[in-house]
Amino acid sequence: MAKQAKMVYYFGKTKTEGKGVSKSILGGKGVNLAEMTRIGLPVPPGFTITTECCDAYYKSKKKLPSGLMAEVNSAVKILEKELGKKFGDDSNPLLVSVRSGAAVSMPGMMNTILNLGLNDAATQGLAKATKNERFAYDAYRRLINMFGDVVMGMDHHAFETAFDKIKKKYKVTEDTEVPAEGLKQLCEDYKALYKKQSGEDFPQDPIKQLQLSIEAVFGSWNTSRAVRYREIEGIRGLLGTAVNVQSMVYGNMGDDSGTGVAFTRNPNTGENKFFGEFLINAQGEDVVAGIRTPQPVAEMPKWNRAVHKELLEIKKTLEDHYKEMQDIEFTIERGTLYMLQTRTGKRTGVAAVKIACDMVKEKLIDEKEAVMRVPANDLTQLLLPSFKPTARNAADVLCRGLPASPGAAVGKLVFSAPEAREAAEAGLKVILVRKETSPEDVDGMNAAAGILTSTGGMTSHAAVVARGWGKCCVAGAGEIDIDEKGKKIKVGGRTFNGKDIISLDGTTGEVMAGEVETQEPKLSGDFAKLMKWADGFRTLDVRTNADSPADSKRAREFGAQGIGLCRTEHMFFDADRIIHMRSMILADNEKDRRAALKKLLPFQRKDFEGIFKAMDGLPVTVRLLDPPLHEFLPHDADAQKAMAKELGVKPGQIVKRAEALHESNPMLGHRGCRLSVTYPEILEMQVRAIVEAAISCSKKKIKAMPEIMIPLVGTEAELSMLRAKVEETIKETCEAKKFEGKLDISIGTMIEIPRAALTADKIAEHADFFSFGTNDLTQMTFGYSRDDINTFLPDYLSQDILHVDPFQSLDQSGVGQLVEMGVQKGRSTKSKLKIGICGEHGGDPSSVDFCHRVGLDYVSCSPFRVPIARLAAAQAALRNSKK
Numbered sequence: 001m002a003k004q005a006k007m008v009y010y011f012g013k014t015k016t017e018g019k020g021v022s023k024s025i026l027g028g029k030g031v032n033l034a035e036m037t038r039i040g041l042p043v044p045p046g047f048t049i050t051t052e053c054c055d056a057y058y059k060s061k062k063k064l065p066s067g068l069m070a071e072v073n074s075a076v077k078i079l080e081k082e083l084g085k086k087f088g089d090d091s092n093p094l095l096v097s098v099r100s101g102a103a104v105s106m107p108g109m110m111n112t113i114l115n116l117g118l119n120d121a122a123t124q125g126l127a128k129a130t131k132n133e134r135f136a137y138d139a140y141r142r143l144i145n146m147f148g149d150v151v152m153g154m155d156h157h158a159f160e161t162a163f164d165k166i167k168k169k170y171k172v173t174e175d176t177e178v179p180a181e182g183l184k185q186l187c188e189d190y191k192a193l194y195k196k197q198s199g200e201d202f203p204q205d206p207i208k209q210l211q212l213s214i215e216a217v218f219g220s221w222n223t224s225r226a227v228r229y230r231e232i233e234g235i236r237g238l239l240g241t242a243v244n245v246q247s248m249v250y251g252n253m254g255d256d257s258g259t260g261v262a263f264t265r266n267p268n269t270g271e272n273k274f275f276g277e278f279l280i281n282a283q284g285e286d287v288v289a290g291i292r293t294p295q296p297v298a299e300m301p302k303w304n305r306a307v308h309k310e311l312l313e314i315k316k317t318l319e320d321h322y323k324e325m326q327d328i329e330f331t332i333e334r335g336t337l338y339m340l341q342t343r344t345g346k347r348t349g350v351a352a353v354k355i356a357c358d359m360v361k362e363k364l365i366d367e368k369e370a371v372m373r374v375p376a377n378d379l380t381q382l383l384l385p386s387f388k389p390t391a392r393n394a395a396d397v398l399c400r401g402l403p404a405s406p407g408a409a410v411g412k413l414v415f416s417a418p419e420a421r422e423a424a425e426a427g428l429k430v431i432l433v434r435k436e437t438s439p440e441d442v443d444g445m446n447a448a449a450g451i452l453t454s455t456g457g458m459t460s461h462a463a464v465v466a467r468g469w470g471k472c473c474v475a476g477a478g479e480i481d482i483d484e485k486g487k488k489i490k491v492g493g494r495t496f497n498g499k500d501i502i503s504l505d506g507t508t509g510e511v512m513a514g515e516v517e518t519q520e521p522k523l524s525g526d527f528a529k530l531m532k533w534a535d536g537f538r539t540l541d542v543r544t545n546a547d548s549p550a551d552s553k554r555a556r557e558f559g560a561q562g563i564g565l566c567r568t569e570h571m572f573f574d575a576d577r578i579i580h581m582r583s584m585i586l587a588d589n590e591k592d593r594r595a596a597l598k599k600l601l602p603f604q605r606k607d608f609e610g611i612f613k614a615m616d617g618l619p620v621t622v623r624l625l626d627p628p629l630h631e632f633l634p635h636d637a638d639a640q641k642a643m644a645k646e647l648g649v650k651p652g653q654i655v656k657r658a659e660a661l662h663e664s665n666p667m668l669g670h671r672g673c674r675l676s677v678t679y680p681e682i683l684e685m686q687v688r689a690i691v692e693a694a695i696s697c698s699k700k701k702i703k704a705m706p707e708i709m710i711p712l713v714g715t716e717a718e719l720s721m722l723r724a725k726v727e728e729t730i731k732e733t734c735e736a737k738k739f740e741g742k743l744d745i746s747i748g749t750m751i752e753i754p755r756a757a758l759t760a761d762k763i764a765e766h767a768d769f770f771s772f773g774t775n776d777l778t779q780m781t782f783g784y785s786r787d788d789i790n791t792f793l794p795d796y797l798s799q800d801i802l803h804v805d806p807f808q809s810l811d812q813s814g815v816g817q818l819v820e821m822g823v824q825k826g827r828s829t830k831s832k833l834k835i836g837i838c839g840e841h842g843g844d845p846s847s848v849d850f851c852h853r854v855g856l857d858y859v860s861c862s863p864f865r866v867p868i869a870r871l872a873a874a875q876a877a878l879r880n881s882k883k
């Protein structure tokens, strides 16, 4: 720290320093106390010690910077003069609170010390000044206790035992029943205890008390709890905490006093109505401590109409000044209102949208600011059904799993995918319960209202698939014992079977017994308005990942501008199709394979027609078959037997084929374009289905715009060869159909293997577009298998090796480099090359920001994340144009 740097900033009537000094120096609390003083609000005066002093304290082996206490002393002098009170005075003593306050609000820091400055003499002074001896000794005993606790780290228990002794002596049970005499005695006992435990007298010099407290606040910056919190929240680069020293006001001076907390608007609904609680005859902490039940602020006029009116005026002053909803703390001392804190109020997604739109209407902010105000991820809450809060509160919670995919689901228990499908077809709502899910379960998962698994993490199959659909999922609920055969679950000593209904809260991970009442999302006018503003600012297109007409339609309603990833493998799992797929896989020659594929063709064509129709006039990127073939074969003996029977072959044949397809590392195995190289007939069938669907649409005046995407390309040769095959098939199909019109079909590839990014200039010669498959690109760049990452990811996160799951938020410095390189190299060959990204990252706001910065044309994400991506894209455009 430069020698000249100012260490103490005063706020009060005499002067208010530090205009324009940032939160990083004065902390959030300090900046706002000064700001409120400056705009004329009634703030008890005081001063703030900078975070730079905290930094200096650590740099000099925990010594306060020289000159600090001198500056503190002169600030105290000004404070004394302004208030006409004196530190340690025996007739009218000055008392202060000492509060920590970093740039970011942070639990785990030191608790606030109230009533600092009291000593034997000052306590008598306080008794005189307030004409209330009991009050004065109560304040003193609280100070000795708090000071011993938080500054000296003494055993809290000892203080309690001493208090209990006094209570016994006076034959009372409540603190409040102890008379002044008893509290006076207690202060003596506390001082003795203090001396016994710390080896020193309780400091009678208020400046000494202050100095020790300042050191303690600085010390609390690096408690393990605070350090851990900063790690978890990814808070870096702060200098330390500031210290706020503020003159005391009392909410506990009788029935004309009180204290409260409030929001300037309703933080749950966003309604523009002052919202808060207050407690008569109480000090700050009592409101949150829950000892007595506070009253809603709306009741305040009955108690003190003038104070209520003043609070409403302060609401307006604060919002006019900050142009934001505020969260405040206030205290009323003998009918006079004081402001003790203000900060931006936390709010739900629903409230965020409403407040942003209302504030535009009220001309407090403009549309750009409104778009920047709403955290894109918080829109999730507006897009999903939820439990009615009243019903939620009364629910019978069985256990808590991982909140894998948000939402609310209610239904009867089912234990297999076919059961889920059957029930759904019969119009029943069910919860699919599995130990874990696999690709074979997808249609059952789709049919279920919600999914519950007892193993697996946030990136397990169940979690990823459910999130993709916006379907409620609780994963890894380990307390649940699932008996799949017996069709029942055991949890907390209770058993539930297929006749029972349960409710899942995918937002909290809670599993509840019985039917908890839900409510549908309201796509309110404000939400639509905000989206319209966002669309006006963004330059990135937003597409969706969808592989059914229903998903496509929903995504389009959410504003998707096309499909960025239509996976085709899900199309093979339906009961009437999987059989052909399996017979294709079982075939040992091309002719039999073609015969089986021929039966699959009409299904695929119908799917594509439906999707093209839903996306009429918008591009649809269809990815050719990607997963390894073994995923389509059953793996347990019973299912293999059933399949053998259906196909009229020996079970042994299936076992043999499954064994032959087994790979030790399927993620890096025979999949993606490698399948098309070995079995070109699969590619041919799929392309034919796409082209026939496009032709049929064209006849119905539906504008199909397929983009055929070849997955997992790593070399130029793969793409050039397969592209030729695709072109040939398009030509043949048109000829066979005698189609003379023009089809709008482009051919491109997914960039998901590092080598493809490295040679993107070569690959671009054969591609009309690139789409970054960032899931595989992340797997292969890190060498982490996405399906197995849960074995070590928790350790990596807790030990700060990784700060976020790289499958949820794009690793911009590593994987991002490959993306950037792919873009540059690709466009060095074709300057107009269309480039997008598909996969989970496309709906993650910080990844969207990255995509904007590297110049992608679009991002693609699951239907339910489309509005989130639209908002994130607008924020990226606004954020980056400011720079």
Ligand code: ADP
Pocket (backbone or CB within 6 Å): 044, 096, 097, 099, 100, 112, 114, 246, 247, 248, 249, 250, 283, 284, 285, 329, 330, 331, 340, 341
């Ligand atoms: P937190 O971050 O836990 O809210 P604060 O520093 O805001 O900690 O203070 C804890 C409680 O003490 C709050 O209720 C606050 O309003 C009250 N308080 C702090 N300073 C004063 C003061 N000078 N006079 C009266 N009450 C105070």
Ligand code: MG
Pocket (backbone or CB within 6 Å): 100, 109, 110, 111, 112
């Ligand atoms: Mg605090």
Ligand code: MG
Pocket (backbone or CB within 6 Å): 329, 341
């Ligand atoms: Mg506070």
